């Protein structure tokens with residue numbers, strides 16, 4: 039959790055230009071924190087006005103999502119200033135020191151190119167939409183100005199990063215980059231009949247960028263940018279539009295809010311009490327901490343609709359305890375990512391709804407179909423978690439009389455459990471949607487947790503908002519960039535080509551073979567596309583083929599959602615894994631190894647779901663919902 | 666090489682997703698009249714993004730054609746909002762008559778003048794929009810304080826404030842769970858969408874307000890239209906006209922089929938008492954149309970034409 043916890047110290051320097059940069063960064067980070075605070079207030083008040091006063095705000099959804107977009111863009115800028123965007127470092131680290139410096143410089147140049155192009159393109163978008171309104175009648179520019187401002191912030195910090203490079207590698211790195219650019223442009227101009235197609239450039243830019251260590255968000259955006267540049271029918275302002283829209287979804291709000299609630303519970307004493315209690319109850323059990331992770335994720339998922347929100351909620355509570363008890367944080371981060379895959383089919387789930395909608399199958403039926411498979415995966419993970427888990431020496435953690443007396447501890451932990459119950463009750467009683475309830479979690483953590491334990495100070499509260507906003511920026515900017523890439527892939531009609539291929543596959547290998555190939559396709563595209571786009575593209579293409587082959591669509595849907603989730607968190611490039619690493623303060627390359635055994639057991643469970651339809655179909659059949 | 670046109674729709678590619686009702690005959694006619702010289706690339710299910718974003722994509726030409734209602738284009742040409750005013754049309758026949766009497770043409774010109782985008786044809790959505798709830802609703806008075814998810818546009822929100830319900834914004838993808846848990850008490854939509862989003866699983870009462878008969882429009886951007894070679898233009902226009910004619914004809918059967926389907930799934934429908942409908946129409950005329958026409962005086966002659974076509 040401390041990836042962005044060093045606010046205010048990293049950039050301190052005596053040089054006047056550095057002091058100026060530090061002041062700008064301070065302002066930007068606090069602006070992000072303030073926007074997050076306003077956003078919590080908007081969502082919280084909109085629920086209060088709707089449920090208690092029967093006077094909903096017409097504008098709440100639009101404004102709340104717009105505020106989040108602002109936070110994402112300026113957050114992405116501030117994280118860039120601190121060079122804390124996540125990327126793949128494992129290959130770069132294999133290079134000799136000189137090569138490493140040049141790769142870092144090339145990555146900085148590419149990040150600058152992407153940021154500057156984003157600034158220019160969003161200015162064009164801003165101009166193009168002048169005078170337009172939003173659906174509820176607010177001026178469109180209100181929502182685009184933040185993107186423009188965020189683009190400016192990003193470009194400015196990207197320039198600063200290039201200037202900070204040592205002069206040697208800075209200019210040396212530019213030579214191969216310009217040479218490659220010129221070679222491609224020259225080749226395509228001189229030999230139009232052999233020209234590299236936009237999709238080749240997309241692949242080259244995205245993969246090349248990732249390999250030399252460009253942060254994943256900028257590498258994905260770079261791939262999409264190359265595609266838009268090469269296709270004359272796609273003006274660059276649409277690229278900016280897709281990046282801007284990628285994070286503008288109301289349901290994604292659960293991520294910053296649960297991140298904030300988690301950090302708050304960590305700071306105000308709620309987490310420490312719950313975890314102390316769990317530790318003293320289950321710690322002596324082999325793999326006890328791991329079981330806590332699995333149970334907690336399943337609980338949170340029963341109230342939240344998004345995997346990343348589950349990770350934000352559970353990771354925020356668990357990770358500090360893991361570090362305190364001296365356990366392997368990479369092991370826990372890997373397990374956490376895998377439990378999120380398991381919890382994907384626990385309703386409510388945005389992705390199940392989307393899949394059911396686009397594939398024209400029953401939403402209620404799919405909700406029920408997912409429950410037993412989630413239980414199966416949870417059990418499978420628990421077995422491995424216990425085998426590989428350790429016992430925690432509870433006495434070692436609480437040295438020197440830091441143990442709390444039992445009764446206050448139980449009451450204190452009760453405050454946290456009451457919050458989980460309140461969340462569940464709030465959703466099932468129809469007070470709020472599973473997205474909105476995350477704002478209640480924040481308010482609860484501040485008011486109840488703050489008053490109960492009195493461990494919060496104003497200074498700390500400001501820091502919590504600032505850190506959460508920055509973390510949201512680094513996570514959701516990846517989602518935003520992936521969304522622009524997904525647009526390019528859609529325009530290229532890759533999903534349609536794959537589906538044509540799949541019809542042939544279905545005829546050749548039969549139903550089980552078809553499901554297995556579909557699993558591979560979903561997992562592959564789940565890696566780079568945030569869950570929903572992969573399902574939107576492939577659900578309607580693959581489900582009819584599955585039905586024709588005699589596969590029950592509820593079983594197929596459950597398997598597709600799990601496969602997509604597996605891909606989303608799969609090393610080495612699953613976007614969800616990067617987000618998990620960001621939220622837990624770990625590194626993907628360190629998490630990968632301990633994670634593999636959990637991935638393996640999930641794959642086995644997934645194969646069981648493929649071979650035995652009864653896992654998915656028993657409950658919906660029992661409830662008469664297979665229609 | 667054939668020219669290719671990207672066509673975007675937010676709806677699923679089945680007959681209850683109304684856009685496909687227009688697109689299917691259109692693509693068949695194009696194949697028949699233009700052979701392989703025009704290739705259509707269909708992007709259903711909102712694959713190319715939110716409708717508000719696709720509007721800009723059509724304006725700048727990254728998408729050639731878009732199938733959608735009038736509402737979303739009111740973000741660019743606010744006068745389109747008039748078509749969303751409650752109880753404006755009494756039936757699809759009324760809608761047809763008014764559109765073909767020059768209202769459609771006037772909107773086409775307005776849109777073309779301001780954005781360069783043209784309207785190829787005016788089809789229909791699958792059925793008028795009505796109210797769907799869990800609890801039985803027998804009269805307009807029962808709607809007082811009932812939280813309904815409505816299409817989040819100003820005209821819809823104003824219409825529902827007059828009806829007396831509490832319009833509540835909920836993203837369409839969260840609607841199913843929101844109705845299921847009771848965040849909202851119901852929603853308003855057409856029967857086709859009620860089927861497409863499986864909303865019959867969480868509601869079982871339909872209150873037939875038929876508050877809005879919305880047309881379904883086929884838009885084409887400047888760049889898209891310029892791609893069509895002059896010699897193919899008459900065939901292209903003819904394909905669009907045929908698609909409009911066929912979809913308008915089919916929509917009635919599909920609507921009937923949708924109602925039969927929903928009833929078979931347990932939906933119980935109630936008619937609004939005629940006196941209450943008359944009262945709602947009187948109030949919308951007073952509280953909605955008057956201020957709207959004052960704000961957008963250029964829509965007044967179109968409004969009169971619509972009234973005269975009733």
Ligand code: NA
Pocket residue numbers: 265266267268269270271272273274
């Ligand atoms: Na381009």
Ligand code: NA
Pocket residue numbers: 338339340341342343344381382383384385386387
């Ligand atoms: Na869930």
